[in-house]
Amino acid sequence: xxxxxxxxxxxxxxxxxxxxxxxxxxxxxxxxxxxxxxxxxxxxxxxxxxxxxxxxxxxxxxxxxxxxxxxxxxxxxxxxxxxxxxxxxxxxxxxxxxxxxxxxxxxxxxxxxxxxxxxxxxxxxxxxxxxxxxxxxxxxxxxxxxxxxxxxxxxxxxxxxxxxxxxxxxxxxxxxxxxxxxxxxxxxxxxxxxxxxxxxxxxxxxxxxxxxxxxxxxxxxxxxxxxxxxxxxxxxxxxxxxxxxxxxxxxxxxxxxxxxxxxxxxxxxxxxxxxxxxxxxxxxxxxxxxxxxxxxxxxxxxxxxxxxxxxxxxxxxxxxxxxxxxxxxxxxxxxxxxxxxxxxxxxxxxxxxxxxxxxxxxxxxxxxxxxxxxxxxxxxxxxxxxxxxxxxxxxxxxxxxxxxxxxxxxxxxxxxxxxxxxxxxxxxxxxxxxxxxxxxxxxxxxxxxxxxxxxxxxxxxxxxxxxxxxxxxxxxx
Numbered sequence: 347x348x349x350x351x352x353x354x355x356x357x358x359x360x361x362x363x364x365x366x367x368x369x370x371x372x373x374x375x376x377x378x379x380x381x382x383x384x385x386x387x388x389x390x391x392x393x394x395x396x397x398x399x400x401x402x403x404x405x406x407x408x409x410x411x412x413x414x415x416x417x418x419x420x421x422x423x424x425x426x427x428x429x430x431x432x433x434x435x436x437x438x439x440x441x442x443x444x445x446x447x448x449x450x451x452x453x454x455x456x457x458x459x460x461x462x463x464x465x466x467x468x469x470x471x472x473x474x475x476x477x478x479x480x481x482x483x484x485x486x487x488x489x490x491x492x493x494x495x496x497x498x499x500x501x502x503x504x505x506x507x508x509x510x511x512x513x514x515x516x517x518x519x520x521x522x523x524x525x526x527x528x529x530x531x532x533x534x535x536x537x538x539x540x541x542x543x544x545x546x547x548x549x550x551x552x553x554x555x556x557x558x559x560x561x562x563x564x565x566x567x568x569x570x571x572x573x574x575x576x577x578x579x580x581x582x583x584x585x586x587x588x589x590x591x592x593x594x595x596x597x598x599x600x601x602x603x604x605x606x607x608x609x610x611x612x613x614x615x616x617x618x619x620x621x622x623x624x625x626x627x628x629x630x631x632x633x634x635x636x637x638x639x640x641x642x643x644x645x646x647x648x649x650x651x652x653x654x655x656x657x658x659x660x661x662x663x664x665x666x667x668x669x670x671x672x673x674x675x676x677x678x679x680x681x682x683x684x685x686x687x688x689x690x691x692x693x694x695x696x697x698x699x700x701x702x703x704x705x706x707x708x709x710x711x712x713x714x715x716x717x718x719x720x721x722x723x724x725x726x727x728x729x730x731x732x733x734x735x736x737x738x739x740x741x742x743x744x745x746x747x748x749x750x751x752x753x754x755x756x757x758x759x760x761x762x763x764x765x766x767x768x769x770x771x772x773x774x775x776x777x778x779x780x781x782x783x784x785x786x787x788x789x790x791x792x793x794x795x796x797x798x799x800x801x802x803x804x805x806x807x808x809x810x811x812x813x814x815x816x817x818x819x820x821x822x823x
Contacts, residue, residue, distance in 0.1 A: 350374050351529040353536075353565070353803045356410075356814060357771055357795040365392040365428050365772055367567070367795075368411050369536070373506060373529045387507065390419035391523075391538060391567075395430025406431055407479055410797075410814070414439040418503060421446035421492075422540030423520035424453045424606065430462060433480035436487050443493045445501060447511050449519030449650040451494040453606065457640045459485050497521070498555070512554055514539075515546035516746050517607035518650045524558060532805050534766070535561045539568045539756060541772070543748045547611055548645070548656045559759045563805040565766045566757060567795075570773030571747040573781030583743045585612070585714060586619040589685060592712040592737070593629055598684045599712045600705065600736075602698035602725060605638035605689040608716050610645050610659065611744050612687050617661035627662045632676055634667035634697040635689030673697065677704045691716060692723035702728060706736045715740040754784050762789040766807045771795040 352372040370388040388411075395406055413435040421429055421444050432444065446454075463485050466478055495501050501509040507527050514520040525536040537558070545551050585601075592599045603609040613633065619625035633639060648657050667673050667688075676686065677700065690696035705711040706728040713736045719726050729738040748756070757768055768790050770778045782792045793801065793808065802810040 351527065351532040351534060351805060352809075353527065353534050354800050355567075355769070355795075355803075356800045357797050365394040366409075366431065367391040367771070368416070369525075371507070371527050371534075387504075388416045389507075390416045392422055392428040393419065393431045393435055394425070394427040406434060409435065409438070414441070416440065416442055418442050419444045420509065420523055420525070420538070421450060422523060422538060423514070423516055424450045424458060425517070425541065426458075426462070428541070429454065429458075433459070433462065433466075433484045433488055436484045436491070437480040441487075442491070444488070444491050445493045445495055445503075445509055447519045447521050448494040448496065450521075451492045451519075452649060453519060453641065453644060454492065455489045456644065457637060458606070459488060461637050461640075510558075512558075513550075513552045514541075515543035515549075515551040516541045517546070518549065518645075522554060526561075533563055534803060534805055535564045537564055537566045537760075539566070539753075541569050541571065541747060542753065542756060543746055544752050544756075547614060548659070549651050549653060554759070559761075560764075562764050563766055564760055564764050565803060566760065566768045568753060568757065568768055568770055568781070569747070570753065570770050570777045570781045572745070572749045572777065573753055573770065573773050574777035574779070575749050576751060577749045581742045581745065581749070583615075584739075584741050585615060585716065585743060586624055588712065588714055588739045588741075589616070590619070590625060593626065593683050593685075596683055597710050597712050597737070598682075598705075599686065599714055600698065600701045601685065601687045601714050601716055602691050602693045602702070603635075603638065603687055603689055603716050604691040605635055605696070606641050607746060608691060608744055609633075609635070609638040609687060609689055610642055612716055613642070613661060613664070614656065614659035615744075616685065616687075617659055620661050625661075629663065629683060629685060631661050631664045631685045631687065632667050633664060633687050634673060634676075634701075637696075638687075638689040639666060667697070673700060677701060680708070680710065691725075692720065693725040693728070694723055699724060706731070706734050709735040709737070711736040713738050716744050718742070718745070750781060750784060753781060754788065757785060757790060758788055762791075765790055766803055766805075767791045767793055769793055769795050769801070 354370045355367055357367050368390060370386055372386045419442060495511050497511050506529060510524040511521040514522045520540055522540060523538040527534045589599050601612055603612050616625060616631060620627050686701055688698040688701055690698055693699045693702045715725060719740050728734055768785050770782050778794050782794055785792045799811050799813055
């Protein structure tokens with residue numbers, strides 16, 4: 347009998363944002379010398395927003411596939427570059443269940459999707475010559491399409507496909523996802539790393555169950571955001587040390603953060619410093635940004651598997667910035683040393699940009715990034731501005747993405763003989779290449795996802811790679 351089951355996958359665009367992969371499972375009962383029927387099931391993994399591109403509006407409004415075709419979708423976690431285009435797809439006809447974890451569904455339905463709608467309305471208002479990409483009805487429809495799932499429990503989509511969600515330290519609700527596809531005795535097991543980390547300061551992260559490592563015919567899709575970066579001194583904690591230094595110098599500190607995860611981690615770190623006596627409890631700490639504040643409230647509800655010690659993570663003398671009037675008063679106070687934790691992390695939008703605009707030329711301010719600082723971001727440009735007088739500092743201690751060693755360690759418990767291939771995606775080209783080479787040295791068949799190509803697998807491995815456009819494949823390893 348010929349191989350019954352085939353799987354095709356393609357990535358929408360290369361890079362570190364806009365994650366969106368289309369899979370298509372082909373089921374055939376064709377036997378040698380005879381005829382048979384073939385059916386197929388297309389499905390999506392993530393549908394994220396492109397960010398930081400000059401033409402990102404064009405990318406965000408169009409898809410490389412017919413959005414009405416996928417029968418279901420999987421959402422690996424609640425970051426905009428993984429879910430942000432689902433409302434656009436819905437507006438264009440996508441109508442299928444979106445499987446995700448309970449925690450991710452909770453954060454989306456209660457905070458993030460409504461925030462997305464506000465951003466879209468603001469974008470449309472600024473450029474009134476364009477049509478909105480989606481509406482309130484599309485947001486409401488997406489909320490109804492989310493299927494909340496429990497970790498470690500089997501989700502049976504149909505007789506041929508089931509899904510499991512496992513722990514992932516990237517942020518609350520994030521998952522490593524297993525999709526099992528069977529056709530009689532033939533099978534392919536897809537392991538999706540999502541944006542991956544093996545630890546989190548708020549909740550425990552278990553490794554994959556042993557039975558997953560023993561599966562046959564495993565196709566692994568592995569992110570590579572820091573696939574070319576090994577753990578180094580940039581990961582050593584320095585935020586508290588730098589903040590304490592600034593306060594002793596009678597300076598104020600602005601810490602731009604990401605609203606989901608990073609904001610809460612910074613607050614918790616400041617509380618721990620207070621508890622250890624390193625940071626004076628009398629120093630006022632301001633938390634600003636509507637989405638960050640709303641997300642913090644969900645953290646305080648503790649509806650995910652949080653460490654007991656982390657449930658009381660807010661520092662003393664924390665003051666919530668309630669409106670723009672209060673924000674302006676804080677900005678106008680040049681005398682009182684203070685700590686301001688405000689979204690967004692790059693200061694390109696959100697509350698942090700107001701503080702940065704006011705104080706990047708103020709030598710009595712320290713601006714401390716809490717993550718990777720892109721030179722082309724607003725924060726990066728102001729840091730490099732010759733007029734900047736604020737003291738700029740940064741840290742990699744809060745990175746939500748694993749470095750190269752941990753990404754390799756994610757794969758190595760799988761027997762290379764059972765792995766059909768490791769597909770590298772979600773990263774700069776150099777990161778993908780370096781991570782791929784490390785895995786090749788470990789004995790794994792490796793390929794780099796590329797938006798110009800479709801990859802075809804059966805249960806014996808990679809059987810074909812052909813261009814979506816007429817270009818030569820240079821990405822098979």
